[in-house]
Amino acid sequence: MLSFIAKRLMSGVLLLVVVTSGTFFLAHAAVGDPTPGLLGNSATPAQQAALRARIGYDQPLLVQFWNWFSHAVTGDFGTSWRNFQPVNDQMALRVPVTLSVVVVATVLAAVVGVAVGIVCGLRPGGLLDRGLKLASVVLFALPGFWVSLVLVTWFAIELKWFPAIGYVSPDQSMTGWLRSITLPAVSLALGAIVMVAEQLRNGFLQVAGQDFVRTLRARGLSDRRVTAHVLRNASPAALTVLALLFVGLLGGAIVVEIVFNLPGIGSLTQSASQIGDIPVLLGLTAVTVVFVVIVNFLLDLVLGWVNPKVRDR
Amino acid sequence: MTRKRTSALVAAAVAAATALAGCTGAGGGGTAARTDVDELKAGVFLDVTSWDPASADIGFDGPYLSAVYDPLVALDKDGKPVPALATSWEWSADRLTLTADLKQGVSFEDGQKFDANAAVANIQHLKAGVRSGQAYLNVASATAKDDDTIEIKLSKRDDALLYQMGLGRSWMASPAAIRSGALANGPVGSGPYTYDKAGSTPQSQYVFTKKPNHWDTGTYPFPTVRLFPITDQTASFNAMLSGQLNVQFANAANLPKAKENGWNIASRAASWVGVQYADRTGAQVKALGDKRVRQAISYAFDAAGILNAVGNGSGTVANQVFSVDAQVYDKSMNDKYKTDMTKAKALLAEAGYPDGFTVKMPMSPIFAAWQPAANQTFGELGIKVEWQDMAMPDYQKNAPTYPMFLAVIALAGNDMATLTDQVTTAQWYNPTPSVDAYPEIKALVEQVEKAEPGPAQTELLKKLNAELVDEAWWSVWYQADNTYFSVKGITVTPVTGMMFPTLRFIQRG
Numbered sequence: 172m173l174s175f176i177a178k179r180l181m182s183g184v185l186l187l188v189v190v191t192s193g194t195f196f197l198a199h200a201a202v203g204d205p206t207p208g209l210l211g212n213s214a215t216p217a218q219q220a221a222l223r224a225r226i227g228y229d230q231p232l233l234v235q236f237w238n239w240f241s242h243a244v245t246g247d248f249g250t251s252w253r254n255f256q257p258v259n260d261q262m263a264l265r266v267p268v269t270l271s272v273v274v275v276a277t278v279l280a281a282v283v284g285v286a287v288g289i290v291c292g293l294r295p296g297g298l299l300d301r302g303l304k305l306a307s308v309v310l311f312a313l314p315g316f317w318v319s320l321v322l323v324t325w326f327a328i329e330l331k332w333f334p335a336i337g338y339v340s341p342d343q344s345m346t347g348w349l350r351s352i353t354l355p356a357v358s359l360a361l362g363a364i365v366m367v368a369e370q371l372r373n374g375f376l377q378v379a380g381q382d383f384v385r386t387l388r389a390r391g392l393s394d395r396r397v398t399a400h401v402l403r404n405a406s407p408a409a410l411t412v413l414a415l416l417f418v419g420l421l422g423g424a425i426v427v428e429i430v431f432n433l434p435g436i437g438s439l440t441q442s443a444s445q446i447g448d449i450p451v452l453l454g455l456t457a458v459t460v461v462f463v464v465i466v467n468f469l470l471d472l473v474l475g476w477v478n479p480k481v482r483d484r
Numbered sequence: 485m486t487r488k489r490t491s492a493l494v495a496a497a498v499a500a501a502t503a504l505a506g507c508t509g510a511g512g513g514g515t516a517a518r519t520d521v522d523e524l525k526a527g528v529f530l531d532v533t534s535w536d537p538a539s540a541d542i543g544f545d546g547p548y549l550s551a552v553y554d555p556l557v558a559l560d561k562d563g564k565p566v567p568a569l570a571t572s573w574e575w576s577a578d579r580l581t582l583t584a585d586l587k588q589g590v591s592f593e594d595g596q597k598f599d600a601n602a603a604v605a606n607i608q609h610l611k612a613g614v615r616s617g618q619a620y621l622n623v624a625s626a627t628a629k630d631d632d633t634i635e636i637k638l639s640k641r642d643d644a645l646l647y648q649m650g651l652g653r654s655w656m657a658s659p660a661a662i663r664s665g666a667l668a669n670g671p672v673g674s675g676p677y678t679y680d681k682a683g684s685t686p687q688s689q690y691v692f693t694k695k696p697n698h699w700d701t702g703t704y705p706f707p708t709v710r711l712f713p714i715t716d717q718t719a720s721f722n723a724m725l726s727g728q729l730n731v732q733f734a735n736a737a738n739l740p741k742a743k744e745n746g747w748n749i750a751s752r753a754a755s756w757v758g759v760q761y762a763d764r765t766g767a768q769v770k771a772l773g774d775k776r777v778r779q780a781i782s783y784a785f786d787a788a789g790i791l792n793a794v795g796n797g798s799g800t801v802a803n804q805v806f807s808v809d810a811q812v813y814d815k816s817m818n819d820k821y822k823t824d825m826t827k828a829k830a831l832l833a834e835a836g837y838p839d840g841f842t843v844k845m846p847m848s849p850i851f852a853a854w855q856p857a858a859n860q861t862f863g864e865l866g867i868k869v870e871w872q873d874m875a876m877p878d879y880q881k882n883a884p885t886y887p888m889f890l891a892v893i894a895l896a897g898n899d900m901a902t903l904t905d906q907v908t909t910a911q912w913y914n915p916t917p918s919v920d921a922y923p924e925i926k927a928l929v930e931q932v933e934k935a936e937p938g939p940a941q942t943e944l945l946k947k948l949n950a951e952l953v954d955e956a957w958w959s960v961w962y963q964a965d966n967t968y969f970s971v972k973g974i975t976v977t978p979v980t981g982m983m984f985p986t987l988r989f990i991q992r993g
Contacts, residue, residue: 207881210614218614254534255668264686320718328725335726336719337712338688432712432719434687445875 179471183464187457191243194456195236198449204228205447209252226252239453248454253446258454261439266458268338269435271352272427273420276359281413283360284367288409289402291368292375303372307365315423319358319430326354336432355427363416370412374405407474414470418463521973521992523708526731527720528984531687531713536667537606537655538613543894543983544733546652547711550986551692553655553673554590554700556603557646558988561977562809563897565646568700569598569656569674570634573646582636582645583629590699592658592674600628605659607636619648621909643937647898651981676704676987687713705992730971733984736798739967747969751798752978753807754966755894757854758785759959763887764918769843772887776835778956782821783828784865785857787961794853799964803953805906807895807980808963812902812945817953828865840866843887847871848879851890858890884915895963897980899945903932907952925951 202208205228206219214222223229227238242249248258291300310318327335333354339347378384378401387397425437436455443451530544540549558568573584590598604626611620622642627635638645661672671679677692684691692709694701712728714720717735724732725745734742734749742749759781766773787801803821806812832840847855855871862869874882883889893913896902908917908929919926928948935941952958966983968976970990977989 214614215617218617222614320722323722323726328722331726335722335728336714337723337728338685340685343683343685429716430719432688432714432716432723434685438687 175475176472179468183468186464187460190460191453191457192236192240194453195239195449196232198452199232199235202447202449205252205449208446209448222252239450243453243457248457249450251443251448251451253443253448253451258450261451262436262454262458265434265436265439267340268433269421269424269428269437270462271338271348272355272359272433272435273417273424275352275356276363276420277413277417279356279360280363280367280416284364284413285371285409287364287368288371288375289398291372292379292401292405293398295372295376300372303365303368307369310362310365315358315362315426316430318361319355319427322354322358323430338431338433338435351433355424355431355433358427358430359420359424363420366412366416367409371405371409374408375401378404403477407477410470410473410477414466417466421459421462521730521971522706523710524706524731524974524987524990525710525712525729526984526990527712527714527723527729527733529713529715529720529733532690533615534668535671536613537653537657538610538616540652540655541615542652542981546982546986547984547990548690549652549655549671550675550988551677551690551709551711552671552675552679553657554598554675555650555652556584556586556606556654556656557649558986559647559650559897559979559981561979561989563647563650563979563981565650568650568654569603570654579641579643580638582638584634584636586632586634587699588632590674592656592661592672593678594658594660594672596658596660598656598674599631600634602659603634603656604628605662606654606656607634609657609662610653616653619645619651619653641933642904643933643941644896644898644901644904647896647901647981651897651901652986676700677709703988706990709987724969730974731976731990732969734967734969736796736965736967738969739796739798742969747971748975749967749969750976750978751965751967753800753809753895753963753980754978754983755892755964756802756805756958756960756962757790757795757799757892757964758787758890758961759858759888760883760891760893760913761888761958762884762915764916764957765921768887769841771835771837771841772843774835775955776831777837778959779821780828780831780835780865781862781867782956782959783824783831784861785959785961786823786861788823790854790857791962791964794857795962795964798967799962801962803960804949805893805895805952805958805960806899806902806945806949807897809897809980810899810902811942812899812949814946814949817950820953821956825864832865837866840868842868842870844870844872846879846883846886846889847873848876850876850879851892854890880912884912891958892964894983895980897982899942900932900937901981903929903945903948907948907957922955925955925957 204223206214206222210218210222220229227235230238239249246259248262250257251261287299287303291297291303294300323335326332333350337351339351341348384397384401387400424435425441427433428435428437436458439451440455442448443455526547528544528547532548533539533541533545535549535552537549537553555568556570557565560566569587569590570584571587573582575582586600586603587598592598596602607620607623607626610616611623622638622640622645623636624639625637629635656674657667658672661667666672670681676698677694680691680693690711692711694704694707698704712723714723720729720732721735721738723729739749761772761778763769763772764778771777782803791797791799791801800808802808802813802818804813804817832838859869891913893906896905905911906914908919910917919929925948928944928951932941932944932948935944966978968978970976973992975991975993976985977991979985979989
């Protein structure tokens with residue numbers, strides 16, 4: 172088990188280094204001289220040159236890379252080229268917003284999706300199962316922003332149960348935080364719930380038809396225990412989908428961030444890209460990769476626990 | 485059993501949601517239903533660029549900076565400079581020296597005193613500023629004459645200086661904070677409100693609390709001000725509908741719904757829309773150096789149609805860059821280029837281009853709404869446009885290198901500022917002013933710049949405006965309005981030149 176964990180950690184670190192390094196060179200190639208975007212077009216050549224010197228942009232690319240990399244490995248992602256605030260401070264403001272929404276959406280998807288998937292697996296062709304099929308068609312066909320807008324119209328504008336925009340930090344108010352992330356999280360979770368439920372339902376039916384289940388029933392095991400065995404064997408596919416969903420939601424959060432005006436990493440990525448704020452882009456890339464690595468690592472651990480054969484691969 | 489459990493689950497979920505909805509969160513998640521006017525809750529299109537006045541933008545930074553800083557000079561609703569921390573001023577006979585008296589008894593939030601030395605430190609800081617420096621291009625020096633008097637010497641007469649200062653280029657910050665660079669972390673001013681850092685969520689919501697003893701307290705009626713940067717117009721409108729906002733930078737497409745809700749609607753000319761020429765001498769595309777070609781382009785466009793189709797009818801068809809509210813603006817000139825494709829083609833043929841010509845133009849998503857109209861019109865005229873797609877920051881960076889480009893350019897609320905911004909000074913949107921290449925225009929510009937401010941100068945500006953329109957200096961289609969919605973009990977007074985008015989223009993009533 173220890174070597175399994177060590178291997179996964181090593182590959183995670185390698186992925187982090189490769190992706191962030193690649194992003195560094197790609198971003199520099201794409202942005203070019205960032206000073207007009209950062210200073211506005213009224214800046215004089217002297218002011219642009221001063222900014223280039225201040226941010227180290229006048230140095231050779233490899234020197235810039237080493238300066239960035241040697242600090243990044245210590246967790247220091249430098250300062251924003253736009254406002255000279257530490258990138259870590261900006262991410263500390265933004266990451267919790269996106270994480271709040273994505274984690275709550277993933278938990279919702281897991282809890283509701285698993286519950287619905289089990290019920291549908293137990294009663295294929297039942298009312299809920301038919302509802303799931305309909306929901307999967309409808310929710311996959313509808314664009315995410317439209318679903319968000321419908322939720323805002325009903326629950327924020329008509330019923331006034333939740334705010335239409337904005338984010339409240341849990342430090343300021345726990346209920347305020349919960350209210351501010353409910354609609355965005357539900358918007359993200361709706362499609363994910365259907366995906367998890369569909370996956371689990373199909374896996375459940377597939378496993379339920381296998382010989383060992385008939386044997387278990389023949390040995391007189393209760394329905395509950397048989398269901399537990401089936402669930403354990405059907406869960407890896409659903410778990411993988413859930414992990415992929417978390418990563419997907421992290422990337423797709425920008426839509427709900429726009430609709431609900433949330434100051435998350437999606438909108439920060441967008442604004443940093445527009446003005447060519449490369450240190451912020453690199454910091455955000457690193458954080459996103461870390462999340463992906465952590466989620467995949469946890470997934471591998473859980474899959475290893477569910478199916479010990481996985482550990483040997 | 486299952487149905488019962490499901491019902492119970494649904495009931496529990498609804499109960500939880502209702503209970504949650506009943507809780508009033510702090511800040512942004514607050515009361516949605518009330519449309520009270522105890523506090524100002526304004527949706528601003530963009531986030532604050534910087535708390536340092538030297539690095540801030542004029543466009544949408546006004547409401548943020550006006551909460552925490554006092555200006556030396558303010559503007560009234562018509563763009564006329566009015567006293568603020570500078571209580572009065574006087575120009576020398578040659579208009580190269582400005583002497584200003586300053587208010588006494590004002591302190592910054594860090595305890596530093598506002599006096600002549602502080603004002604001088606601020607002007608020097610603003611002059612060196614990357615964004616603010618443009619307003620102080622002609623300022624040679626600023627000195628403290630005594631504790632409450634400063635003298636600003638100009639290297640060249642600048643009749644737009646006080647306007648630019650009032651527009652948002654004379655916010656006074658603590659000199660100690662300027663020296664230490666603390667303004668990058670937050671404002672240190674003497675303004676009517678204190679920035680509530682703990683209660684704010686940067687980039688989402690900024691909260692300001694009114695100072696009880698501010699010298700101009702009567703101008704600021706709201707005990708609390710909350711500013712929400714919201715770029716997405718749908719999100720902003722939803723927030724207005726839900727009651728989270730009581731003032732909004734609005735999309736004119738929502739006017740019917742705003743009327744339905746009984747909101748106050750305020751609009752004013754904010755920018756001109758059309759074609760900007762960067763090559764009026766024909767250095768890149770010879771045809772554009774010919775006045776008849778530029779006139780042909782002006783005749784070709786159906787400005788009223790574009791205003792209705794793309795601009796939601798929110799604006800005024802005009803062919804001038806002087807704001808429709810300006811003294812210099814001449815309504816009668818708007819018929820000069822009444823849409824006439826036959827005349828446009830004849831002018832093009834007369835200029836030697838009966839089959840048109842080819843030109844490269846930049847395009848970015850922000851201008852895509854106008855691209856079909858431009859394509860159709862240029863196509864009918866025989867001008868073949870090769871569009872080069874790029875992102876908006878690249879558009880600003882690269883558009884000046886093209887011979888002409890589609891433009892939405894902010895108007896100024898002051899005639900002399902219009903002359904400087906749109907005609908004589910190189911800007912990203914006016915990279916090659918080319919005034920020297922047109923002797924009649926150059927002569928008029930010189931006369932305007934030497935004339936005594938007042939009726940004589942205005943008359944000369946009118947002549948210059950007529951000449952510019954005749955030269956088809958730009959192909960202006962219309963002047964677009966900025967629109968603001970506010971709930972009953974709050975009024976917004978738009979000011980041309982400010983994309984979002986400063987807080988003194990948002991009042992109860």
